[in-house]
Amino acid sequence: MLLTPGPTPVPEFVRAAMATETLHHRTPEFEAIFKNTRELLLEILDMPEALMLSCSGTGAMEACIINLTAKKALTINSGKFGESAMIGLSEKAVAKLETNAKGYYFNLATELKNQRKNTTAWTAATTLIIGLGAILEKIKADGFDNLYADTKKRAEATREALKAIGLPIYPKTPADAMTTIFSEKSNEIRKILKNKYDVNIAGGQDDLNGKIFRINHMGLVAPFEASWAVNAIEKTLEELGLRTFDGTANKVFMETYFR
Known part of the structure; x- marks a missing residue:
């Protein structure tokens, strides 16, 4: 993905x-x-x-x-x-x-x-x-406005889901084009996501290389794809010993997106 x-x-x-x-x-x-x-x-x-x-x-x-x-x-x-x-x-x-x-x-x-x-x-x-x-x-x-509205809704749901599992959003006032997470474990997270869960997300560049990872919201991304991504991120955090998986990310994403 x-x-x-x-x-x-x-x-x-x-x-x-x-x-x-x-x-x-x-x-x-x-x-x-x-x-x-x-x-x-x-x-x-x-x-x-x-x-x-x-x-x-x-x-x-x-x-x-x-x-x-x-x-x-x-x-x-x-x-x-x-x-x-x-x-x-x-x-x-x-x-x-x-x-x-x-x-x-x-x-x-x-x-x-x-x-x-x-x-x-x-x-x-x-x-x-x-x-x-x-x-x-x-x-x-x-409808162009509908595309913007859905992008905004997915972005908000993704941010809320990842904040709920303890991940800090970067920067403090993010754009809806992507969700960026600050993490010193970003390279390890991206590697596990790609190899085990088939989720390919971007890392940081230049001075932010190895410090952030980025999740795209642009284009025709289905909500189930975004929910799969946040769920996979929570599973990855468990594998890295950073939290215990309990399904919080997927639950919060669904509640936020479909409210």
């Missing part, structure tokens, strides 16, 4: 969509898929423009810096990945691109010109765009 904050679990219906026959990116068939995915993305992001790039979020970040900053910029480092992000563009950003775009592969003006025609400047990541379209369709059908 993958419960890391990146990569996040990919639902079966998305994997099935991505497993369909590969399409050439310069065909009417793929352009129709691209058009639908782009329109869904603009709707969900609620931005005047959006771009899909064939790179990781770090590539998107660099593209924005290359194209939109002429001078030094002040940024607030909010953590390891605060150093590094589909791109949503404001009208002001679009206007600046049209007069001051830079770069070659990461030239966002060239990319925007092509994506407005439902194609890409360079070779498109066709299967990823098909998968993105599938998940955006699901989010739209279920």
